[in-house]
Amino acid sequence: MVAVFRTLRTHWKKSIFAAGLTVCGVMWANRRHDANLVRRAVCEEAAKYGRQTLGVNERPKRVTVFLNATAGKGKAKNLFEQNAEPVLHLAGFEVTVVKTDHEGQAKELIGALDNVDMIVVAGGDGTLLEVVTGMLRREDQASFSKIPIGIIPLGKSNTLSKVIFPDFEDHVRCITSAALAIVKGSTIPVDVIQITGTVGKPVFALNELRWGEFRNAKANTSRFWYFGPMRKFASFIGSTFKPWPPTHNATLRFTPAVQRPPLPPERDAPPPTRPPFLFRLIARIRGLWPTHTAEDADIKEVEWDELNISSMEVAVRTLNHQLDATKPEAVEVCLMPESFSKLDFLKAAFSKHNLVDMIEGSCKTLQVQECVLHPESLDSPFDIDHEEYDAMPITVRVLPWKLRFFCSSTARKQLLQEVQPST
Incomplete structure (x- = not known):
C-alpha cells in the first residue's frame, strides 16, 4: 500500500490525468445507463398500446x-x-x-x-x-x-x-x-401566423418573425468560423463597430386585438343528426325572406392604426408561448428601443433567455390581430422561425387555433386551467 502511494506521489501528473479520465468515463457510462433505462421504460409503455386489440373495421x-x-x-x-x-x-x-x-x-x-x-x-x-x-x-x-x-x-x-x-x-x-x-x-391547438409578401406565396410560421441588428449579427456568425467556439462572440463584437445605434425604419399599420374564439374540442365532434322533414321544410320557407339581425347593424369597418417606427430590432411573434385559453386573438409586435447601448447589446446577445423576454421592460409591445410592415430599406433580410427570407412589405395575420399538436399532459392541463368545465 505504501508503494502505491509512493508511486502516485512520484507520478502525480499522470495520476491526476488518469483520475480525471476515470471520472469522465464513469460519468459517461452512467449517462448511457440512465438513457437506456429511459428508453426501456418508454418502450414498455408504448408496447401496451400496441397490444390492444383492434376492431373488425x-x-x-x-x-x-x-x-x-x-x-x-x-x-x-x-x-x-x-x-x-x-x-x-x-x-x-x-x-x-x-x-x-x-x-x-x-x-x-x-x-x-x-x-x-x-x-x-x-x-x-x-x-x-x-x-x-x-x-x-x-x-x-x-x-x-x-x-x-x-x-x-x-x-x-x-x-x-x-x-x-x-x-x-x-x-x-x-x-x-x-x-x-x-x-x-393528447393534443393542444396552437396559433399560426400567415405572412404574405408582395412576391411569392404566403409563409406560415409558429413562432416569430425577426428583423433587425440582433438577427443580422446572429446570421453572420458563420462568417467568423476561424474563431472556433468564439465565432458568435466575434460576430456580435463586429456589429458594435458599425455606426451606432443601427436603426431600422418602417411603417407599421395594424388592427387591434380581438377576443379569441373558444377552445376547439380535442377531437372532432360527430356530425349532427338530420332534422325531421317538417323542420327542414319550415327552415327552407323562412329562408325565402331576407332577415336583418341586430348583429348586421353592429358590423363596422375595421379601423387601421398607423405608426412610423425606428427600432434596433422588430419581432412579431405568436402567443403560443402562453398556454392560456383566455389570451386574445393576436400576435405580439415588440419594438426594441433605438437607444440601446453596446454593452446591453452584448449582454442581451449572450443571454440564455429569449431576447424579447429579457428586454421586455424596455420594449414597446403591441398586441394586434393583423399588421402590415413596410420597411424603408430592403437590405436587411427577415428571419422567420430561424429561416432567412428576403425583406419586402408584408402582411402578418394570426390564424387562431389553426393546428393541433401532440403534447405532454402538463401542457394540456396548463392550457385548460382557465377554461370552465362546461366548455
Whole structure:
C-alpha cells in the first residue's frame, strides 16, 4: 500500500490525468445507463398500446415522419432511430419515414401527401416551418389542417417543443416523451401566423418573425468560423463597430386585438343528426325572406392604426408561448428601443433567455390581430422561425387555433386551467 502511494506521489501528473479520465468515463457510462433505462421504460409503455386489440373495421394508424437527417449537426438520424422510431413501431403504427436532404423538400412532398392519420416532424424549427407551410398551402387545407402533428425535437432550435414539453431538460427524455405523447394522443391547438409578401406565396410560421441588428449579427456568425467556439462572440463584437445605434425604419399599420374564439374540442365532434322533414321544410320557407339581425347593424369597418417606427430590432411573434385559453386573438409586435447601448447589446446577445423576454421592460409591445410592415430599406433580410427570407412589405395575420399538436399532459392541463368545465 505504501508503494502505491509512493508511486502516485512520484507520478502525480499522470495520476491526476488518469483520475480525471476515470471520472469522465464513469460519468459517461452512467449517462448511457440512465438513457437506456429511459428508453426501456418508454418502450414498455408504448408496447401496451400496441397490444390492444383492434376492431373488425379498424386498422392501424398511419403515421408519416418527415425526418431532417442533417438537423442537430448530423445527429438527427441516429437520435430518431434510437429514441423515437422504436416507440412508434411498438405502439402498432404504420410508420413511413420520409428523409429530406435539401431545403424546401418537405414543403413539396407534403403537398402530395394522402391517406395519413398523423404527421410527425423530426427536426428543428426550420423543418417544422416547411411542413406547416406545405400543409396550409394545399387546396384542401381546411380539412388537411385537422390532422394532428407530432414534434420530435432534433434540431438546433426547437422553440415550440419547449412549450408543449416543459418538463424535460434532458435530450433523451425529451425525445422519448415526445414520441410517447404521439402514442397517447393528447393534443393542444396552437396559433399560426400567415405572412404574405408582395412576391411569392404566403409563409406560415409558429413562432416569430425577426428583423433587425440582433438577427443580422446572429446570421453572420458563420462568417467568423476561424474563431472556433468564439465565432458568435466575434460576430456580435463586429456589429458594435458599425455606426451606432443601427436603426431600422418602417411603417407599421395594424388592427387591434380581438377576443379569441373558444377552445376547439380535442377531437372532432360527430356530425349532427338530420332534422325531421317538417323542420327542414319550415327552415327552407323562412329562408325565402331576407332577415336583418341586430348583429348586421353592429358590423363596422375595421379601423387601421398607423405608426412610423425606428427600432434596433422588430419581432412579431405568436402567443403560443402562453398556454392560456383566455389570451386574445393576436400576435405580439415588440419594438426594441433605438437607444440601446453596446454593452446591453452584448449582454442581451449572450443571454440564455429569449431576447424579447429579457428586454421586455424596455420594449414597446403591441398586441394586434393583423399588421402590415413596410420597411424603408430592403437590405436587411427577415428571419422567420430561424429561416432567412428576403425583406419586402408584408402582411402578418394570426390564424387562431389553426393546428393541433401532440403534447405532454402538463401542457394540456396548463392550457385548460382557465377554461370552465362546461366548455
